[in-house]
Amino acid sequence: MVELTSVSGAFTLLSSDMNAWLYLLPGLAIGLIFGAMPGISITMAMAFALPATLYMDFLPAIVFLTAIYTGAGFGGSVPAVLMGIPGTSSAVATTFDGYPMARKGQHSEALGVALASSVIGCLASYVILFVLIVPISGVVLKLGPLEMFAVAVWGMLLLGSLAGTHMSRGLLAGTFGVLLGTVGMNTAGFVRGTMGIPWLLDGVPQIPAMMGLLAASQLIGLINTTYLIADEASRKISFKKILGGVQHTFRYPTIIFRGSLIGVIVGAIPGVGSSISNLLSYSETKRNASDGDTFGQGNPKGVIAAEAANSSSEGGAMATMLALGIPGGGATAILLAAFAMHNIVGGPSFIANNKDIVYAVIFSNFAQAMLLFVVGLGFVYVAGYVVRVPLRFLIPSVLVVSTFGAYAIEGSSAGPITLWVFSVLGWAMVRYGYPVAATVVGLLLGSLLEGNLLRTNQISGGDFIGYGLERPWALLIFALMLGSILLQAISKRRRAKVAALSAAQ
Amino acid sequence: MTSTFSRRTILKASAGGVAFAALASPSILRAQNAYPDRPINVVVPFDTGGYNDRLARAFAPFLQQQLGQPLTIINRGGAGALLGHTFFLQQPDDGYTILCTSAAPYLPLNILTQDASFKLEDFYMVNLPSQDYTLMATSAGSDIKSVQDFISRLKADPSSLSVGLQPASADLVNFHILCSANEIEVDAVRVVTYDGGGPARNAVAGGVVDVGFVGGEGFLPLAEQIRPLLTFDTRKRDNWDGAIVTDVLGADADFVVGSQRGWGLHGSMQTSNPEVFKTLVGAIEAASKDPAAIEALKNQQLATDWYGPEESNQMLARTAKVMEQYLDLLKGN
């Protein structure tokens, strides 16, 4: 699967134009800063930089843009950990445990864990990509609605584990989220629940709603608190602790590997990508962890699972783009445009004719991941100072930043208004013991679930089972899902037995 | 790929920088009354990364060369371009806001199915270089070899094939026209609806649906994975194999053209700001004919053909009229 002549060609290519490497650092820095600003998407960051690449040669242009891609992918995790703001939908699961860690005074560790698992996840994804790019691309296009539906259902399993103490409230929160996620025009062209508001045709704006539910609602509830971290001594930002977090990450190779695999595969599916992969990885890790009950209260394993998956989705999306010429999302659409600006058109022939370029892109991403580690260390160190800002400044500032971000991503007051509605809703839900995270997951998965259920119904003429039997990949996904649930039940029982035995002794 | 630490790169970059600085230099340096004396906004009623966004960004450097002022791209996506179109009309018609959009089908759709507050005449199309068309295709490995094959199978059993398309689209109308011309019971066909052209095309290429009716230009990158069966145009487009619509439906075939994308202005500008209007139309024409622009856009698979305002507006009006005939289909099931 790996062609050595192309690999050596890639090295020649990479060493031929040394100024390409000069763009690595600014690219990462731009990406990190843009990504860390709530509401500024990776796509916006890349669209912003695209005109500049017009005057560059091909290789520097691609290195620059992919560096922004990599940087922005991690940048979103920083506000997710420090303030519970998922600046992009791919950092949602990072907030589940990252933010509680920060509140406990483990912000340095949390950032270190997030950075290390992002870097490793990114590296792992390109290693997997390096070997599997051709087979992956062969499968991606064959995935139909039933397969996508299976992925969405898999994501919904997370609801069960997010529910917390009140199961019925958790499930209600999740179902409510799913319903809100289907507002607007559905895939068959029916328009529901828009109340005549034009911008609701595209559904409830997801990112402002998420920011409202997860972040703004928390901030409003913190009004009587003076600092994000109660204990003054813990407020210090320590390089040693960040590195401690990095080191801690290496103790969970299984979680990283599972996260990366989920990330690459889900990331390769056009239109699904990192916003789903981080949820799946988190859910699987929680289900399989012996200390699954402490997830959501600041368990570093949750951060590792989420970050490994969302950063490795980049590799998956790149696989689809390089092998098929199909942009899985906005970011890869911009990359394709940049390729085209230099007379290189993506698609199946592209990979056959330009293996050296493909491998050069992969190698330069190895370098990016390494450098991200260094730049990221500095970045999180500086960003960590946020926890030392008194809340009386932080609450208004973050609310305004979220409002700007909500406006930036929607381009109109629709964003800020959504943010407001959902922060009030979120505040009330938190107050009465409803898990807001379940609503977020429902909101994210609602339209994916509905669209693919509908298409499965349309394509099968209503005969789900007959159609399902013709779809081996869907059966495989469902089988994996069931296997994972069974495995969990068995290991839970075994653990309970061991616990009972040790209690008896 | 040059192998030296290239001076050319630096030269190019600095030349670009100087050009940009000159364009962005304060308006005080220019005659106050000469239009344009400040940057011009380009409204794209779609999100970043789509065809119109790419077209606007690729064409902008050449258009700003003609106008002598930088262009700012403003993405206002959402609600099938309704939000962006409304936003554009709300801006003053002083020539500092222009539009880059898929005029067809979105303007007629906004008006016919979404109760838009505007009429077609509120927009003036300077040029619609991108003229898309519906392509009926199947995956490269499919056992459907031709349109006739498709028709005869559906005639025998309308539920024997699944068809992927977008709701409320020209493609849907064309599918219905083809079916009713061949007496196929259209409601019994397994129609699978997709949220966008991209997902529908992927489903065709992957063999998820048996046949797809989708905009043809977007199929180009997937050319090796599909088999084109029928082009809904009176001539061959983009060298696709397969039939053209007149082969199948006769010389006076009734069909709807696909997306017509390009540059628009406020219709009211013709009377309120005739001088500015003339300048803008002239600049868009000059930039469209600029060989450097043509080459740059061609490389990105973007269109620059110059049809001019008269033809562009006529084409749009014609499309709107045909779409009106199929109002019930477009309004949904």
Place this chain on the structure above:
Amino acid sequence: MSTKSGRKVVWGHLILLAAIVGVVVAYLLDARSVSLRTNNLLLVQPAAFLAIVLAAFVLPGIFPRADAAEEVEATGETWGDLIRVFILIVALAGLAFSLEVIGFDIATFAFMVVALAVCGEKRWWVNLLFSALFTVFLIYGYGTITPFPFPLTIL
């Protein structure tokens, strides 16, 4: 907050649940009024029914026994605290709805001043200075990277 019988009513929770159920029912009715076809209701209708059933299960939590410790409203919270929360919510609403009308600069500055005061900054000059600086910083910061301009009045 409590009735005289053995059970209490958690009013805030009642309002929240009523709002959720109200939205769900209204959404279901709206969807049904658009079309009764499978292509419209396949997911929405069952999900809405499920939500209503789940809401019925939640209902007892709103009327806990007076001695149940679990359902008490957040402890140590005074009316003053609650009023501050409401002022903050109203201020945020003001920001969200007025941004485009009165300009980002004025709306942001006004919100910052109010929110800082509500959140406990008592030195007025610190409040005004920080609000002004942060507003300018944000408008130019976000302004340069968003693909469209922010409507402004003064800046």
